[in-house]
Amino acid sequence: MTAFAPDSIVLNRKLPLWYQVSQSLRASILGRTPEAPLRLPTEEQLALHYGVSVLTMRQALKELEDEGLISRHRRRGTFIEPSAERGAPVRLLGSVDAIVAQQSGMRTELLSHGEGPAPADVAAYFPGLAEVATYHRLRGDEQTGEPTNHARNYVRPDVAARIDPADLERWPMTKVLRDVVRLRISRITDTVEARLADPETATLLQVPLLSPILHYTGVTYDEDGEVLDVARIHYRGDRFSFTVTLDAH
Numbered sequence: 001m002t003a004f005a006p007d008s009i010v011l012n013r014k015l016p017l018w019y020q021v022s023q024s025l026r027a028s029i030l031g032r033t034p035e036a037p038l039r040l041p042t043e044e045q046l047a048l049h050y051g052v053s054v055l056t057m058r059q060a061l062k063e064l065e066d067e068g069l070i071s072r073h074r075r076r077g078t079f080i081e082p083s084a085e086r087g088a089p090v091r092l093l094g095s096v097d098a099i100v101a102q103q104s105g106m107r108t109e110l111l112s113h114g115e116g117p118a119p120a121d122v123a124a125y126f127p128g129l130a131e132v133a134t135y136h137r138l139r140g141d142e143q144t145g146e147p148t149n150h151a152r153n154y155v156r157p158d159v160a161a162r163i164d165p166a167d168l169e170r171w172p173m174t175k176v177l178r179d180v181v182r183l184r185i186s187r188i189t190d191t192v193e194a195r196l197a198d199p200e201t202a203t204l205l206q207v208p209l210l211s212p213i214l215h216y217t218g219v220t221y222d223e224d225g226e227v228l229d230v231a232r233i234h235y236r237g238d239r240f241s242f243t244v245t246l247d248a249h
Contacts, residue, residue, distance in 0.1 A: 006024065011050070061078065108140075118230075122232075125230050173220075194215070
């Protein structure tokens with residue numbers, strides 16, 4: 001039986017290895033194509049793939065099992081759950097793969113894209129640019145089709161020229177920038193705040209006007225400290241929560 005092939009990552013030794021592996025594998029699982037196999041490689045094969053110990057790999061798999069994304073069966077192996085919950089709480093711990101995992105595994109529709117002036121608060125991230133490229137997407141639950149969030153990404157025109165819009169209906173922007181366009185991301189800053197749904201958000205997410213939503217802003221920087229992408233995402237407040245863990249060591 002053919003096994004599922006996860007993406008590869010470069011591990012950051014400043015963060016727990018099991019966490020980085022779990023988030024990378026989580027992103028691969030949620031971003032898989034419908035025809036991808038459900039059976040995962042063995043613990044030993046996955047450990048070799050990620051360059052970690054079997055014990056670290058086991059801890060990473062337990063995280064995904066606790067989340068309900070995989071099931072483990074003695075003698076049979078480890079399998080992806082076809083009906084895994086897509087709106088589970090997200091644990092952010094300073095990893096780019098955590099951001100990819102957060103945004104993966106949803107049905108995505110590209111509503112519009114083009115170039116034009118950025119909103120004033122976004123334009124401040126792109127000094128000297130009269131216009132930026134904007135991508136507007138609506139994401140929904142794969143099983144029910146229920147809308148869960150809508151996102152606008154503001155990207156430098158020189159970067160946008162290298163993006164195939166079709167890729168944004170398959171993968172999160174962070175994954176496209178890093179793994180498709182092959183840009184080196186140095187850091188992402190995240191801000192999450194509570195807001196009330198405006199008319200556009202209420203209509204797109206099918207929630208009452210002024211109902212609570214989570215408003216996420218993510219700013220992605222390259223190695224030179226230049227902004228590659230500013231993401232503004234509105235999440236349904238009844239479907240998402242964010243957990244941030246700080247490592248004191």
